[in-house]
Amino acid sequence: MRIITAKTKLRNYPIYISSKISQYFPLLIKENFKDSEKIVLVTNNKVFGIYEDKINNILKECSLPYEIVIIQDGEEYKNLKSADYIYRKLIDFNIHRNDIIIAFGGGVIGDLAGFAASTFHRGIKLIHCPTTIIGQVDSSIGGKVVVNYNNIKNVIGSFYQPHMIAIDPTLNYTLDENQIINGLGEIVKYGLVFKKKILEQLSENVEDKKKDRLLELIKTEVFKDIIYDCCYIKTRVVAKDEFDLDYRNILNFGHTIGHCIESAFNLSEINHGMAISIGMIIEIDISISLGLVSEDIKSVVLELYKKLKLPYRIPKIDVEKITGALKYDKKFKTAQNKFVLLKGINKPVFYYNIEKSVIVDNIKKSMYNYL
Template sequence: MELTVNLGENSYPIYIENGILPHAGEYISKFYQGKKIILISDDNVFPLYGETVLNSLQNYECHTLVLPHGEPTKSFESLPKIYSAMLDAKISRSDLVIALGGGVIGDLAGFAASSFLRGVKLVQIPTSLLAQVDSSVGGKVAVDLPQGKNLVGAFFHPKMVLIDPDVLNTLPTRYINDGMGEVIKYGCIKDATLFNTLKNHISFEDLKPELASIIARCVDIKRIVVEHDQFDTGERMLLNFGHTLAHTIEQYYHYERESHGEAVAIGMYQISKIAEEKGLTKDGCSDEIKQLLQTYGLPFSCNLPIEDLTGAIKLDKKNLNNHLNVVLLHTIGDSYVYPTDVTFFDNAGIM
């Protein structure tokens, strides 16, 4: 399947197909006639898929950089290593960066590509479910600061996204569940039919035969939203459902306890529960979300008092001049941006 993100001169194709990874070079050659490529990956992904991708790129001069896996890698401390590797490889603005990995590598390599020589061409090859359905599409790249997640970043669109659902077969169960947090998000904010499809299965294994089409549906929702709001000033904010709490939970535990998808799961349920109590979301939505989270092995609580999280919420990117845009649901499949401030979370109790 091929989708196109239509953004004028920043437009790019997204290819979604089982078994596409060994043919990466064929797809890259459709738009890239240069000679040099640097492939950036991590020490979990590269041993599994690095050679497969490199074997498809034999017509190019290829360089590699393998970084430690995990969220702590997505920091400023990693950038000098990447820039040094790019300098050693003599990467120029006419060359290409490939990000092969999950959301951390996609964001980090993407930010390095956006800033090195003021911009080097980028291809995203996401290897986690979360990256395939969400972070590889839309052109957001970033690194974390100690004070919060993704606080330094850029909008930098790839030239292509290549998605092979087969690579998910090697993912540990926890990281499949992690990606399902973002899949459920798309059903919540934009597609009640997708939400109900997920409800009609009893586990990820039961869902697998439909996985490629579900990934494609999530990507298509994001494509449409990004086309309408490239720079995250309007409708694109809806993609942050659950994230205001999620980022603070991740930060509170120094990115060492809840994964991103797990934190998003908690955020979606807890914020919907608060909104129901305020009459801002239809009664019963939070229970529906909770049941679906349990089906796919995701948490709905982090057992922290809200007071432990509000300090980080004040630093969230969506908190501007003490005005906080919180994404809520009218009902499943129908979301909206609710302007408020951090008092929205007053008396919320234990998250």
């Protein structure tokens, strides 16, 4: 088992990564949560459908009374109504401050259950067991707990660090290909911004044109190393700027436009990693337009995208629907926009006050059928 210690102002916490985590989990609970008397596991109907037996077996081994709360699957359920549902269950189960919420699911469940854990009794124990690649390399780490509101992404939330993260990379094997692509988008971001080796590992371990190549890729040992590296990078970035005041914005490469694409397509028609993949291409195009980097970088990235089946274009849509969502970007001030752009691979740079026409032109360029 590999362990990373995440260091934050609120608390330091361990991240355990192992394909055999279910064997260790009960022991980790007994050792790390001596004061806890009950467990509430929050998951969704899809994940529960796949892992019901596994979940029950692990929880039984923990020797604490437990309850399972099931939320409907989907980004559209990451909202206050679902949080309210969880609060009611926590009250029904008479949950106290020392008791544990386990978020067992992807980023949606992690954000939602984390939000409920952070607010119930002003914060109860939180364990993330991420079951998607996005959850494992990104959303479970760093303490952002949040829900969507009124079709605005991630607008109501806070920072609440978990008490433990348990990552089992084999849980990803049941993801469908779209979800694998979703996670790979985020991993490519780590490669482009922080560690070129990740891009090389991805490229070398994916067989060209083979139908099941992505599933085969995520089953390799190298992919487990990649998960570890991404977790390590994220914990180090968060340790430098836990509250996302400046440096942590670096993780936002591809996300400035990516989040707007998600909003423009009503949050559920296009998944997060896919929107981020397209967002990265548009932000590379903006970097090129501003003379920060040469065209070559784009061809290298597109070559990798092809192998990994990552999307780089969006269906034609009124561009204002995308740029209109920019005003909700947390990095922006009233009169100043802020992007993470690239001066090269692993050379990220913050860039301010980009002219709207540059943004609009590059978004339009990424649309299918745009002449």
